[in-house]
Amino acid sequence: MYKVLLVDDEPLVREYLRLHIASNHPDWEVAGEAMDGQEAWDMLQDVRVHLVITDIKMPVVDGLELCRRLSQSENPPIILILSGFDEFSLARDALRFGVQNYLLKPVVHDELAEALAKVTAQLDRKFHEELAALAMGKVSKESQTQVVRQFLKSLVSDDSVEIKALYPLVFRLKVQLIETEGLIMVLDLDEDRLAQKGIPYGDISVFRFILNQMTGELSEASGSGFVFLDEDQHTCVLVTGEDKNDIEHKCRSLYGKVSSAMLANTGITVSGALGTFESELFHLQYSHAKATETLNHRLFMEEPSLFNGWNEDVQLQRLAILEQTLSSLQFAIPDRNEAAFLMAVKRFFESLPHISSVHVMKFGLYLLRQLANGPLERQGGFLESAYHHLQQMHRNPSELSIQAVLGLFQEIFHRLTKGGKEEPVHENEQDIVSRVRTYIYSHYAEPLSLALLAEKMGISPGYLSSIFHKTMQESYIKFLTRVRMEQAAKLLKANPPVKVYDVSEKVGYVSVKHFSHVFKQFHHMPPGEYQEKHLSAAEWPAL
Known part of the structure; x- marks a missing residue:
């Protein structure tokens, strides 16, 4: 009452x-x-x-x-x-x-x-x-951390169901994931070092757990960012800061601490990669994808490092070779084309300045990971067997030659060979996009994700993303940001003046700092300055 x-x-x-x-x-x-x-x-x-x-x-x-x-x-x-x-x-x-x-x-x-x-x-x-x-x-700090970790995992893997369920919780918890800019740093064990030490294949997950725990503890101690695991069990860190230099410094500092701690406690080295800088939360999947791709540069190197994809000339060439190789291998397996399979393997190793046991080990493990959810999924203990053969190759470096390498992968091929439809269109695309725009205009102050919008429209997130960008010539997140910034401008012109932090919340931002950063990018001045400039234009709001 x-x-x-x-x-x-x-x-x-x-x-x-x-x-x-x-x-x-x-x-x-x-x-x-x-x-x-x-x-x-x-x-x-x-x-x-x-x-x-x-x-x-x-x-x-x-x-x-x-x-x-x-x-x-x-x-x-x-x-x-x-x-x-x-x-x-x-x-x-x-x-x-x-x-x-x-x-x-x-x-x-x-x-x-x-x-x-x-x-x-x-x-x-x-x-x-x-x-x-x-x-x-009343939610404990530990529970909040678990919610954030699971949300970030679902975000970078584009799990629409999880995003839809967890984003409102993160919003309610007022967790400031991005204030100005941020990126995803991906860390992973150098599995060739595990193989060299004779670690069984089944124990690799134990060392990945150790890496994740160490990274979490060191990150919390230094306030470096949010740590979570992606679907491939890579340790990922969302690192934010005042500017790009600050973020990169935090990444390199944390990577150095994690690498030293892992080497001292387990004798295992760690490689890492930095993704792209992003200012929007729902663009972090692009940062993660870039970091994951850049991490593959370690296949061409013998020593661990923290890689970035910003100076891309050499890296792009190498990663293109790797992508072509993997594509050829994946086509050769269902076709049972042994010659094409071995030709692709040979082409990759011939692109290296020299062939070492480290290169063979890294490429072999990479190949097993890529095929693990495909042809190898039904092969029972084959992963352990292939891992053992790779270990044997490392223990007999005198036998290392292109013929020996091809012989190893020929055996893999023999074991392997033993053994999506497009979204249906029930409604005009422009009508769907028009409904999405209307929904955004009506609910821009709420936590809106691509998954939620897609569910409202009764279509898949991927299809919505595609038709929205095709129709509007911009992504849904850019459109949402523009709507929020336009509404924020209207609120800042109101009389009596509305506090900036109230405007931030009214247009769907948890962090005032993040709101101010995005507003300045959009209107070329901070919200406070914009409000002062336009205060005289205030009108009486009708009930």
């Missing part, structure tokens, strides 16, 4: 309001009546109400002074002003005290009903938000 205080020096007006509320709004209770602002102020010292309906011109203390006092109180009620046509300038003055609602006298039944309905909806939203915030406040 919501409570309202009626303040007017005309008894007939108070009686009309009281009778209307009692007969038409069962969710409301008239908690009291006052003839002027002073009497109302005295009553409010003892009575807590959700809404004050007050006249402007009254004896002793008028409505404007009452609004001023309430605006300075803790957790003030919503204020609805009653004003005559000749009092409109006074009503405008109430803007300074946060009043946003007014009705003209004489009060019309339908207008009063609509006003109370809107205030009820506003209070309902506030109640639900406070209830959710209370529930989120």
